[in-house]
Amino acid sequence: MDAQPLPHLTAAGQVHMVDVGAKPDTVRTATAEGWVQARPDVIARVRDGAAAKGDVLAVARVAGIQGAKRTADIIPLAHPLALTGTTVAITLEADRIRVETTVTTRGPTGVEMEALTGTVAACLTLYDMLKAHDRGMVLGPIQLLSKTGGRTGAWRREIEDPHD
Amino acid sequence: MDAQPLPHLTAAGQVHMVDVGAKPDTVRTATAEGWVQARPDVIARVRDGAAAKGDVLAVARVAGIQGAKRTADIIPLAHPLALTGTTVAITLEADRIRVETTVTTRGPTGVEMEALTGTVAACLTLYDMLKAHDRGMVLGPIQLLSKTGGRTGAWRREIEDPHD
Amino acid sequence: MDAQPLPHLTAAGQVHMVDVGAKPDTVRTATAEGWVQARPDVIARVRDGAAAKGDVLAVARVAGIQGAKRTADIIPLAHPLALTGTTVAITLEADRIRVETTVTTRGPTGVEMEALTGTVAACLTLYDMLKAHDRGMVLGPIQLLSKTGGRTGAWRREIEDPHD
Amino acid sequence: MDAQPLPHLTAAGQVHMVDVGAKPDTVRTATAEGWVQARPDVIARVRDGAAAKGDVLAVARVAGIQGAKRTADIIPLAHPLALTGTTVAITLEADRIRVETTVTTRGPTGVEMEALTGTVAACLTLYDMLKAHDRGMVLGPIQLLSKTGGRTGAWRREIEDPHD
């Protein structure tokens, strides 16, 4: 293992917010996904009520968008970034709900944390609305799918079914 | 399946913040856990640097405590609650990090969402500090372990190893 | 006119957050309404798209609920209050949209400002989603309809059609 | 009526934060006005106390400036923008108070919502400070007066007295 330190640590081993002032502003995107694992009868409650479903999913989408905007508040060492766009897509499956969040910005650092934070906020909000029926729901896996832009360029997760 | 609606929906199928004004204030606790799955060499980076490890784990604990306090900001339909205590414990394993958050309050509604939100904030913060070494880390499972207090009383998850 | 001062001013004429520590906690409610005046073709866009309508109104409801929770952040002299419930109802009329927000709490001071702030946040959010079609939309009247609880007890606005 | 969708909706009719990443940063301004309708004796209380008046109006101006900065927190689909300036002017008339807010930025999207949110925050704060004397005060009309910059260029409201 090489000795390369964690970038969030100074030479003295203390956390700081890394200086990105010398990095150019570039277009950056990131996409993350998250899952809420739930019993089929809980998912069915959402699916069967057309009006209710609309509201439940819209609230989770809004929570995801607001969560992405609040990333620098929630993650102590994250840089504040002026997001230029955020989309949260939610899909109902038989026994789980999928959340996918894509965030874009023009700035000196990437939006991976924003995509993950938005995803997590949407998942937590789904749990909150459904928990009266099943406190045992499980969140995860929550993971980065891809990112573009910046010095390190594009990155893409090797796709595999998280339930295999 | 019974016809009991989601409590976060009005009779008209619209979301609202449920009225808990008639519920008495009682002592309530909730404990949630979350995992960050990472390569052993990434975990080793944290473990091997004693000073760094202290800072990395302390930052994640603080993020968890602050996240728990900010739950009503992040979860649209959550009630604001004056938390009376929050503890975030973090354990390093060979290829994953475990976060356990316990929250207490005296109020008319439970702190399950606060325990989950604190856990998720700590997990996201760990990911943020380690992501330069491995963007492929996965968050989850994130789940409620137990809760006490309120009309529904105590609840405890059937324990099973999330990796089996 | 009597000489009774504004309660938000000290004897020296300086603003402060009035001390309500000696007031007992009682159940309090407040309801406010607000209107967004818009061209019929703009309202029709919302009404005609069933899926879209659901999302548009749900987003405005969430904004109203979140806005009510954030009142003490937005109104400098408002007391922080742990809201016990918030409902935002939105109705489409031919050339205007009506927002009605009801807030409840148990505390030493009333929730009039919370009901008004939630209403205003929902109206602003509707404007935001529709402004690409008509920047000329007008917000208002926005007003308290009723409140209960506290030393001054119940208050109710004399009903009159704001468009007469 | 053409079929042009609301820009805040995806092709699937779901809300998102519109991607403005391809728009250039340009100087943008927006001015909004709002009114608080009050009984003459309530307005007189503010006007007659010179020291008090200063504080009351200064608090409302600060609330307007802070409200403008917090727009992306209050309006779910609004983009975070680094405002470069905000001025809130308040005028006392016989039976109403006028608030005018001008906001400027350099960015990829306009500041109409910031001007409106600042105006509304100032109006709510005036209501809060005066409500002990008259809960019946009415907020509105609240409306955009003009905006400059961006692809759609300048826009100006046809002037008319809102009380005629």
Add this chain to the structure above:
Amino acid sequence: MDAQPLPHLTAAGQVHMVDVGAKPDTVRTATAEGWVQARPDVIARVRDGAAAKGDVLAVARVAGIQGAKRTADIIPLAHPLALTGTTVAITLEADRIRVETTVTTRGPTGVEMEALTGTVAACLTLYDMLKAHDRGMVLGPIQLLSKTGGRTGAWRREIEDPHD
């Protein structure tokens, strides 16, 4: 020196938000003071402009009140508390400005941090408004003057002139 640990640390030496759930709600107050040391000609600028002075001091008072409300956001291990009152008094002296903040609550823990945070927010705001004339201004001493309520009861600082 006895071995009594810092209460914000668990037995394992890790920070947490101390559990105050077993403490009764009692009335609590705290008063703190802070100073901004400035050149006489800078202070004179504030004093000489009557209208300006009103606004400058009102803005600082509002910042102090808002800062006190935001204490649990700024101090990681502070408990969220529903403040029942806050007063910020500001006095101009020849070469310094004095800020005194008194905060009250009914709760399970004290408001010392709220009084100090409000004081500091007002001092920073004064510095911000005056810094164009003198960046060399110095903040401090900032200190608790007294507190009442709670298990430890009343505490009062031995008075001494901070400039002696």
Add this chain to the structure above:
Amino acid sequence: MDAQPLPHLTAAGQVHMVDVGAKPDTVRTATAEGWVQARPDVIARVRDGAAAKGDVLAVARVAGIQGAKRTADIIPLAHPLALTGTTVAITLEADRIRVETTVTTRGPTGVEMEALTGTVAACLTLYDMLKAHDRGMVLGPIQLLSKTGGRTGAWRREIEDPHD
């Protein structure tokens, strides 16, 4: 004394957020320092517990970084700025603790307030963690040490020992 007004005041003597829209974005830095004066036995408690010390100092550093990011929320007339970096260094002396915060940005206005706000947040957090042992601790002096960038260029405080 010349008649140059405070820049935060309009010609009418009212506070506003100064328009910096015409200023170019340049790299800017600012460094501030602050002190917590405490009894030697209180400082020794932090120093003697190695694990505890790590956590105590890390929490204060995080508070400083988060505080710097939240400056525009705490200081009413401060412009929101996207910070590009923040470092908080903390040093234990015999009877006092020193906090030094350096903030960087690329923007149209300076980061003096961010450096001071971060410093103050770290000092308050240290006081909070130590106050059970000594409520009499004193914060200050808190002062700007240097700044670079912008129209006025570099500024540096004449160094002198604040305890002389």
